[in-house]
Each structure stands twice: as C-alpha cells, then as structure tokens.
Amino acid sequence: MPDYGHPLEFGVFLPPRADAADETLTLARLADRLGLDLVSLQDHPSQAAFLDTWTTLSVIAASTTSVRVFPNVANLPLRPPAVLARSAATLDILSGGRVELGLGAGSFWDAIEAMGGPRHTAPESIAALEEAIHVIRALWTPGRGVRLDGEHYRLAGAHPGPFPVHDIGIWLGAIKRRMLALTGRLGDGWLPSSPYVPPEQLAEKNEIIDEAAEAAGRSTTDIRRMYNIAGTFTGSGAEFLRGPARVWVEQLAELTLTEGISSFVLMIDRDGDDQLRRFAEEVAPAVRELVSRERALGSGERPGRSTVDSGTETDTLGVTPTPDEGVRLSRVTVWDESARPTGPAVDPDAAYTERGRMTGQQLIGVHDHLRGELDRVRSLVRQVVDGALDVGAARSEINEMTMRQNNWTLGAYCESYCRFVTLHHSIEDASFFPQVRRADPRLGPVLDRLSEEHRVIHDVLNRVDAALVATVSDPKGITELSDAVDLLTDSLLSHLSYEERELVEPLARLGIG
Secondary structure, three states, X not given: OOOOOOOOEEEEEEOOEHHHHHHHHXXXXXXXXXXXXXXXXXXXXXXXXXXXXXXXXXXXXHOOOOOEEEEOOEEHHHOOHHHHHHHHHHHHHHHOOOXXXXXXXXXXXXXXXXXXXXXXXXXXXXXXXXXXHHHHHHHOOOOOOEEEEOOOOEEEEEOOOOOOOOOOOEEEOOOOHHHHHHHHHHOXXXXXXXXXXXXXXXXXXXXXHHHHHHHOOOOHHHOEEEEEEOXXXXXXXXXXXXXXXXXXXXXXXXXXXXXXXXXXXXXXXXXXXXXXXXXXXXXXXXXXXXXXXXXXXXXXXXXXXXXXXXXOEEOOOOOOOOOOXXXXXXXXXXXXXXXXXXXXXXXXXXXXXXXXXXXXXXXXXXXXXXXXXXXXXXXXXXXXXXXXXXXXXXXXXXXXXXXXXXXXXXXXXXXXXXXXXXXXXXXXXXXXXXXXXXXXXXXXXXXXHHXXXXXXXXXXXXXXXXXXXXXXXXXXXXXXXXXXXXXXXXXHHHHHHHHHHHHHHHHHHHXXX
C-alpha cells in the first residue's frame, strides 16, 4: 500500500479509571510537555469504574496547551449525535481548536442496554453511525434549521451551532468490511487498534477503504490512517513492537511508508510514565526523521530502499547551507573556530545527484528544527529572567522538549531537547559520517572535528543544566543561567553552520542517502 503523505502525529491512549484519576491527568499533562500531538480516552459510559470521557477530556484540555484531545472512540449508542456535536464544538472553541472526534458504532450491547441505550444488530449499528455522521456535520455547518429524518436519528428544524474553530476530524473505529466501506465514504480518518487489526491485515483493510472512497468520488488521501498501538521496550524485536526503541522506529516508519499509517497512538495503562517518555523522546523524533528522509528521497519502499535514481545528475547544487552570522553572545569560547579543517575545494565541473541534494536538504531541515527548539529554550529563559515564569516551571517545560541520550546525564535539564540533539549526533557519528568517510576519505579531518564538537556541545548542555539547578536554589544565579544559554547558542549555531558548509556540497556530489 502507498504512503498517503500525511504529516506524522504521535499520541497516547489513556485509561480513564476513576481510582487513578490523578495519574490519568498527570500522564496527559506529561504528553503535552513532551510534545506529543494527541491525548485520547476510551469511552464506555456503561463502565462504572471509569470517569466520564467528555468531562475528563474537558479537564485535560483546560490543563494542557498544545495536545489535541479526542474520545477513542465515542460510544455512539449512549451519546446522542446532536448533543455530541454541540459538546465537541463547545470544547473545540474553549480549547482553541484542539478537539477531534473518534466515533464507534457500539459494542458490549448488554451493558449499553443496561444503561437505557438501544440494542442494535450489526447492520443497524452501522446505519445508525452513518446517520449520526450526517447529523453531526449538519450541526457544524452554518445555515438554517436542519431537518433530517433517519431511522435512528432525526433533526426537526434544529439550528446549527456552535461552530468549531477548526475542522474537527471524524475518525472511525472500523474493523469489518461494512464499517471500512463507511470510513471510505464518509470518514476523515480510520482508527483501528493493533491488538484487533495486526500489521499484516492493514493492507487488505486499507484497500477496502480506498475502493469505497474512490467509488464515492473522494481521494484516498482524504482519509488519515491512524493506529492505536501496544508494545514493550523489551524483547528481541522479532514481534511487533517487542524490542528496543530502534525496533519501534524501524517498524513504525515502515508502516508509514508501506501502509500509509501517519498517526500512532500508544495505549498505556498504569505506571506508564517511563513508556510514555521513551515513546515521545526516543521513538517519535526518530520515526519523523527517518520518514522525512525517505520521503525526501521519493521512496515509497521499505526504509533503507529508495526508488530515486541516484545516478540522475545536474551541475546545479540547488541547496543553500545556513551561513554563520558571526554574532557571539558569550565572552567564553569552547573551541578555536580558526582551527577548523576544511574539505577539498569545490570542483567547478562537479555533477550533483538528486539523491545527494535531497540528503543535504534534509540535513539542513533537521538543523532548522534544532535551531527552532533553541529559540524556544531562549524564550523560556528570558521569561525567567523577566520574572514572568517560575524557574522550576521553566525547567520542567524545557526538560520535556524534543532532544538527548542517557549516557550524557548530568542533571535532568533538557530531558527531551538534549536527547534529540544526542540522537541526531549519534546517528551521524555511528552511520552517517562513516558513509561519507568511505565515499571521500579527504573529508576525514572535517568529520573528526565535527564528532569532537558533538562531545563539546553536550558538555555545554550539561553546563546549562547545572546553572538552572543552581538558579532554582538561589535566584541570584540567574545571571549564570543567562550566560550558559548564551554559550549554548554560540556553540550550537556555529557548529550547525560549519557542518552544513562542509558537508552539503559533498553530499550532493557523492549521492549519499
């Protein structure tokens, strides 16, 4: 199956247990700080041990800033679609456009009937879901009073509104053929779960969705393909998501590139703090980088393979390294920039491959992400300096940004930011740089210097962490913190520009992926 090209998203599927309400909210807030995209809850109103899903989602939305929330999936037989439409739109307005809507046809009919809900046959439940989608969308669309006369749901002049502030996606939990066909006709997304739809079944079910979409005059790309996943970071990797983080990265990237899955929602239970952190810090950014690289190469094959003709050549580089503006904020220097080696002079007759140019552009793209995250760090520190943000809170937020690796541990600062920096550098040192060295040994001194600077940068990150810890105990240390962040800015931005200056042209010339 193809890669449908949707942006990658990562989220979490939390259990709304009433006896662990605090833990559920803590995990939701952690997901937000870690930079995940989605937080979801299962919806079983008949389950007395569970918190009400919509009430809990409202509290989560109020206590987070970035994640989008959704029921995974709403139990339609116990949630009238007209009321559901207004509830979702209201929360979307109050949260600033951070609500999506997962819908299911219903299950556990004895429990539903015990709550006063209807008992549907399978065909009836699918027909009711189809009617519900029309009801919900009608009430989200400005216009006059709506009249719909369905077998299960009806509107008799109901006025539309309130209206969501963004286009809320309707994502359907579908497994069997008729539900899959409905997804293709009307759904904005397909949301199966790996315990019920294992990876080897995705292609067959995607085909049903695609056929139904095309028969309805829709594009197959109109439907986002999502996946609730369960796994463990232990095991050999022979089974799906049973192994170290690198196994997760390879398997999830493959599902994006070959089966079109673009949203991965991790199902966790109690004591899921460590698993959530590893998913957000080690898996998600690495999957994004791998998929981005393969997409840039024009590949729809399994990671590691490319359909790009690496022999296609041009005499135009077409990729611009980011220049070093030469601005330095700190009086301290961590290296002698004048001692940096340079690679061989550019051959005026050099020919550049499309594959290599794409790799150079991808290197710049990853660096731009690092620059953007650094801007966020500096913004938070400025707020601390200005007294606009509590020091402890700033440290917590920075800790959850996207970067670091455990062997560079001195303090807990930039728990995510540093992790991603180190992950990026580790990939370069372990696999990327050796490829470049083999392709052109003349670049050896440059590569050695870049690896040395990787180690220095992590020492600088640790220095920032120590300064922030000291500031928490002694507010007068804020000057030391500002100085440390200035040094980080100088060293990281200088390094990134040096790396691009020395490697972008050789990458394009050598055709390295």
